[in-house]
Each structure stands twice: as structure tokens, then as C-alpha cells.
Amino acid sequence: MKEDRHAIEVEDLVVAYGDKVVLDRVSFSVRPGEIFVILGGSGSGKTTLLRTLVGLMRPRSGRIAIHGQNLTAMSDEQQMEIRRKIGMCFQGAALLGSLSVADNVALPLREHTRLEESTIDIMTRIKLELVGLGGAGELLPSELSGGMRKRAGIARAMAMDPEIIFYDEPSAGLDPIVAAGIDELIRNLRSTFSLTSVVVTHEMESVRLIADRVCMLHRGRVAGIGTLAELEGSDDPYIRDFLTRRPAESDADETEWARSLTAVD
Ligand SMILES: Nc1ncnc2c1ncn2[C@@H]1O[C@H](COP(=O)(O)OP(=O)(O)OP(=O)(O)O)[C@@H](O)[C@H]1O
Ligand SMILES: [Mg+2]
Known part of the structure; x- marks a missing residue:
């Protein structure tokens, strides 16, 4: 109790x-x-x-x-x-440089769920909107400013709807x-x-x-x-x-x- x-x-x-x-x-x-x-x-x-x-x-x-x-x-x-109920934002954002921002955010969903690709796509877009990166999904991490990179790391930590x-x-x-x-x-x-x-x-x-x-x-x-x-x-x-x-x-x-x-x- x-x-x-x-x-x-x-x-x-x-x-x-x-x-x-x-x-x-x-x-x-x-x-x-x-x-x-x-x-x-x-x-x-x-x-x-x-x-x-x-x-x-x-x-x-x-x-x-x-x-x-x-x-x-x-x-x-x-x-x-x-x-799975815990999200983690690493200090350096720890984004994979070869993947787009959207694919970085989608990664936990692809690895840990069996959701349809179309569902993953929608969830990823919602998470990017949430952190103010609505238009940045197709960019590579190297194309982001420091603040945007942190936001992308936060979107990825939020991917699985953590508590x-x-x-x-x-x-x-x-x-x-x-x-x-x-x-x-x-x-x-x-x-x-x-x-x-x-x-x-x-x-x-x-x-x-x-x-x-x-x-x-x-x-x-x-x-x-x-x-x-x-x-x-x-x-x-x-x-x-x-x-x-x-x-x-x-x-x-x-x-x-x-x-x-x-x-x-
Ligand atoms: N892999 C490691 N092997 C041995 N000692 C380590 C290792 N990582 C950290 N330490 C030691 O443990 C202590 C705590 O490190 P930690 O990184 O947790 O500190 P921190 O509070 O996050 O510091 P900072 O503000 O510099 O990020 C430090 O004295 C560091 O030297
Ligand atoms: Mg530290």
C-alpha cells in the first residue's frame, strides 16, 4: 500500500x-x-x-x-x-546518424512491437509534432541544430508512450x-x-x-x-x-x- x-x-x-x-x-x-x-x-x-x-x-x-x-x-x-514503460533521453541524444529523424523515433516501435508500418508512421509523426519537430522527420541527425537533436532524442524516448x-x-x-x-x-x-x-x-x-x-x-x-x-x-x-x-x-x-x-x- x-x-x-x-x-x-x-x-x-x-x-x-x-x-x-x-x-x-x-x-x-x-x-x-x-x-x-x-x-x-x-x-x-x-x-x-x-x-x-x-x-x-x-x-x-x-x-x-x-x-x-x-x-x-x-x-x-x-x-x-x-x-518498456520507461523512456530514456541520453545526454548526447544518441541518435543513429545514418537514419532519418523519423526512423530514429520509429526504431523502438519497430524493435519492440508488431505494429503495422502505417500505425508506426502515424505514431512517429505524433511524437515529432509533440516535441516541435513536425516538419523535420526526413532530416538526418547531422542536419539538426543542438536543440533539435535534443528534441529528437525526447521524441524517441516518448515513442513507446512511457509512464x-x-x-x-x-x-x-x-x-x-x-x-x-x-x-x-x-x-x-x-x-x-x-x-x-x-x-x-x-x-x-x-x-x-x-x-x-x-x-x-x-x-x-x-x-x-x-x-x-x-x-x-x-x-x-x-x-x-x-x-x-x-x-x-x-x-x-x-x-x-x-x-x-x-x-x-
Ligand atoms: N566506466 C567507468 N569506469 C570507472 N569509473 C567510472 C566509469 N564511469 C564513471 N566512473 C566514475 O564514477 C564517478 C561518477 O561518474 P558519473 O558519470 O556517474 O558522474 P556524473 O555525476 O554523471 O558526472 P558529469 O556531471 O561529469 O556527467 C566518476 O568519478 C567517474 O570517474
Ligand atoms: Mg553525467
Whole structure:
């Protein structure tokens, strides 16, 4: 009963590369339909966390539940079934360069469904319209601007009508106006489809525009969770420094920590 209130529950998640622990007993839960932002500095473990949530990495220990179903206790086939309800936007959009934008968006439908080609065509067009790329289906990814490429990645993540969507740095590397357009799209998709949205970012502007709640990661641990206003009132100096973009006193430690993680590999 408790679990029905959460779209995602993560409990004591530990993820390591070799013997280097990158996520250390991370716990949080995401409510249905909220925009939950994972915020943290470079190397704090944000991408690793997303990759683990979508099943590209296996945790060493801990529990991940999606809509109350414990993924970590399931077979790979059972996990696949749940993961069909999850869309993922990769940081670099990860479009296939040899396929048109429309074929990139259609790919998950061709691979995971037995829908007629005419149905796939309509669904693809709807998804492209949805992200503002209505006229761009026949273009190749190389013919798109940075913002259009992100939109195409979002259309592909939406192809299978997911209930949950993950975005890895959706507005990184874009100019402020284009980035704000992506933020607006993330908000619109959430309100149109009640889409539970988990957004990894380090851009404070985005956080202010989109976040219902924020989970702050620091060195692989959760430093704080709450609304932005709650975190801004935190006593934790690292959280306050990060939110106000002050250089952290512990910068040298930071570098040392990152080095200790990468040294083995
Ligand atoms: N394949 C890998 N093998 C070994 N260590 C890795 C690997 N990928 C990431 N790491 C280490 O794990 C830590 C977390 O990396 P991760 O990419 O999750 O961070 P991040 O928060 O997404 O950083 P960024 O903001 O730079 O994208 C880093 O210190 C990194 O060096
Ligand atoms: Mg990353």
C-alpha cells in the first residue's frame, strides 16, 4: 500500500565500478507525475544513477522498485517488461546518424512491437509534432541544430508512450533560450501525460524552472532532498555553496576523491 504512492523507490543503492563505490547507499523516492531533479557536481554519480535505474548497470546491492514492483528481485525478462514503460533521453541524444529523424523515433516501435508500418508512421509523426519537430522527420541527425537533436532524442524516448522518463543533462551545451525551450517541453510533457520525470542536471537555471523536488548528490551520496527552497535553507555548506555557485572550500578534496575513483581504471 505504501508503495502505490511512489513511481520509483530507491533504497540503499550501492553501485561500483570494480571495487570503487560510486553510489553509496543512495535512497529516495519519486512521486507519480512529479519532476524530480538529480543535481550534483561533475563526477558525483548522476549518470551512473540513471544508467542503473534504466537497467544498463546492475547495482551491487540495494533495491529499485518501479510502481511498487521490485526490479532487483526480477529476472531479466520481467525487468524488460517494466522497462518498456520507461523512456530514456541520453545526454548526447544518441541518435543513429545514418537514419532519418523519423526512423530514429520509429526504431523502438519497430524493435519492440508488431505494429503495422502505417500505425508506426502515424505514431512517429505524433511524437515529432509533440516535441516541435513536425516538419523535420526526413532530416538526418547531422542536419539538426543542438536543440533539435535534443528534441529528437525526447521524441524517441516518448515513442513507446512511457509512464516514466529519464533525461540526462537535457539542456547542457545549449544557449539559454534554446535550453529554456527544452525546459518548457519537459514541463509540457509532464502536464499533458502526467509523465513522471527524472532530470539529471547541473544547470541551476533549469532547476528553478522545472523542479518539483531536488535530490542533491555529493560524492555518490545523497546530500539532501527537498524543494529548491528547502535545500536553499539547508545548513549543509556544500549544498548552499553549490546552489549559490560559490567555489567550495573542499575543491582540493573533490579532485582527490575523483582521482581515487578513476585511478584503478
Ligand atoms: N566506466 C567507468 N569506469 C570507472 N569509473 C567510472 C566509469 N564511469 C564513471 N566512473 C566514475 O564514477 C564517478 C561518477 O561518474 P558519473 O558519470 O556517474 O558522474 P556524473 O555525476 O554523471 O558526472 P558529469 O556531471 O561529469 O556527467 C566518476 O568519478 C567517474 O570517474
Ligand atoms: Mg553525467
